[in-house]
Structures are given as C-alpha cells and as structure tokens.
Amino acid sequence: MRALPVIKNAFLLVEGERILDFGKMEDAPTDIEQEIDATGKFVFPSWCDSHTHLVFAKSRESEFEDRINGLTYAEISAKGGGILNSAKKLGEITEDELLIHARARLYEIAKFGTGCVEIKSGYGLTVESELKILRVIKRLKAESRLGIKATFLGAHSYPMEFRENKRGYIDLVINEMLPRVAEENLADYIDAFCEKGFFSPADTEEIIQAGKKYGLKAKIHTNQFNCMGGIQMSVANNAVSVDHLEVLNDAEMECLLDSDTMPTLLPSAPFFLNDHYPPARKMIDKGLPVALASDYNPGTTPSGKIPFVLSLACIKMKMTPQEAINAATINGAYAMEMNHDFGSIEKGKYASFFITKNIPSVAYLPYAFGSDLIETIVLKGEVFDK
C-alpha cells in the first residue's frame, strides 16, 4: 500500500472513453486532436468511493443538534430518529423527486474527484420504498458518466411496527423485498447492518445466504460499535468487503489476513460522531490492505468529500498520503469489483481522472485539508463541467 507509482513529466493518451496509453513525455504521440497541458500539476485516477448511502430524501441536522446537546446516536435511534427518521421522509417523496436530490449529490461528489461509487438502499424499509431507492440508483447508472454499483440494504434497521417482531422484518427482507429486487435486476450486492440492537451475525448470515441465491455478493456493515463475530461470519461467506471496523480485535485482523474480503474504513463517520477511529495503522502493519470510503449519508456522514477522508486517514489514523491514495482508488475499486475499469491509470481502463491545480507534491493533497485542489475532471474520456 505504501508504493504509489508516479511518472514525472508524463503524458496520458485517451481515446473515446478509455485510456489508450501513458508514459514519459518524450514518448508521447504528436498527432492528437485535443490537448490539456498539465505542466506543474498532478494527474490522479478518480476516487473510487465504495460505500455511500447518497439516495436519501432529507438532511438530519436536528439530530446533529441533539447530539451537541448530549444525546447519543443510540438514544436518538431508540426514540425513532436516525435511520427511521430518514425512512419516514423517504416514504413521503416520489421517485422523481428522490432522483433530483440524488443526482445533485452525485454531481457534488464528482466535483470532489469521485469517478466510481457504490450506492446503498436502506432508507426505505418497506418493499415499495426500498424499490424506489434502487430504481433511482438504476436511473443514475443509466444517465451518469460515473461508474455505479448498487447495494440492497433492506436490513438497515427495523421499522417501528417490527420492533417487537424482528423475525417478521427479516422474513419481509428475504421473502418479499429480495425477490422483487432480483426480478427488476436492481442490485449488485447485499448488505446488512450487523450491530448490537440491529442485525446479529446469525441474522446477517441468513440475509447474505438468501442474497447469494439471487447472485448477490455481500458487502457488510459491521464492527462500527461492537465486536460480535460479524467479521468472521462475513469472511466465511466470502463477502467482498466488511465496512466500518471502528472496533477490531486481533482475532478479527487475523481472520481478514487469510481472506479476499476488503476491510473498508469510513473515517468521516467517527469524525462526525466524535467517536474513535479504526486501527488502520495496525491493520496495514500486519499486512492487511484497506479501502477508504465516505459513507455519505444523512445521519452519520453528511459528506461525500473523499479528499477530506484522505486527510482524516493521514491525521487521525496515521496512514501515509500514498497509502491513503491507494486506499481511495485501487482498493476502493476492488471493494466494489470495479478494479478492471477504475482505480488506476492503466491502459484499457476508463479515462476517469482529475488534474490538480499547481501543487508541490502528492502529500500536499491530504495536507491542505481545506483547499479545493482539483482543476480539471475527466469522466470516461469527457471533460466534466464543474
């Protein structure tokens, strides 16, 4: 993770949507149609944000104020705030309205340098509302120049009417929602919030195995607040990624070492909740890869700004700038199985990259945490109008 290959004084040749070639400037072709001069600048592959919930109806800044006034995230959820608050608001708007909000957020993250993103459902919690979110993601996939993967997260929380009947809700997810999601081909992955008070490792395993029958691989929310076996269970079920990991013990790290499951860290969430950060340094020193993602959502991370995630990774988790950049590009692409198309500057991959303003070094990017250092954005071969 520490090695970030850089070519000084280089060219990058694009044809159509793809990278045709790159290398040292003296080897650059001369017969080109359109040229962008990047003298004094850096060219980065677009960020690959492998964990977001950016299809939501409304912001939740009143809970932000509640927390400032002393309530915890768990207390806010228990009184019907949190995910249920978002689900209520989502139930009140149409698919077209939801698309308008989500499209604006996609545009916003593209301006921050993201070129490939995973988006989850999970703010519906009814058959129709979950489908509504996933249909919006499908429409975004069709219209956007960003790479997009969709994840079905029906098991995000229990609606109020199922608080005393958790079995009933899991059955609804598996027997009612999942077949409809599969029938309309709305999801690439399945997720569940494996956490105390939400879905146990056994519940989550049942949901993963139900998803597998429809060809959906797992990406799992686990170890945000408690270690309870979610990692071991996810690895045993060949999950593509396990996400959050604010708490992670040695046995769980060992288990991940023997796996193809990508540990995915979301440091904006503990930043916003004023909680502690995942043990990234220890993980990497033990030989694990990590991916960094935003977790863009209205409750715990109202931000999809990957450059800020990189700064948090360096400042709060002691990752080097090079490690952080690898984590938010190629490892993020791997965590949504988009590594053949995104995540690095390689021949044949999509020409999705950004050119910085004049900056002195790679490390300047996470160092200057408040600056917008992106000057030009290219998405699948086309200049994106900021």
Ligand code: NIG
């Ligand atoms: O990834 N942890 C669960 N879900 C989201 C946030 C949920 C919310 O409060 O809206 C997360 O942090």
Ligand code: FE
């Ligand atoms: Fe999340």
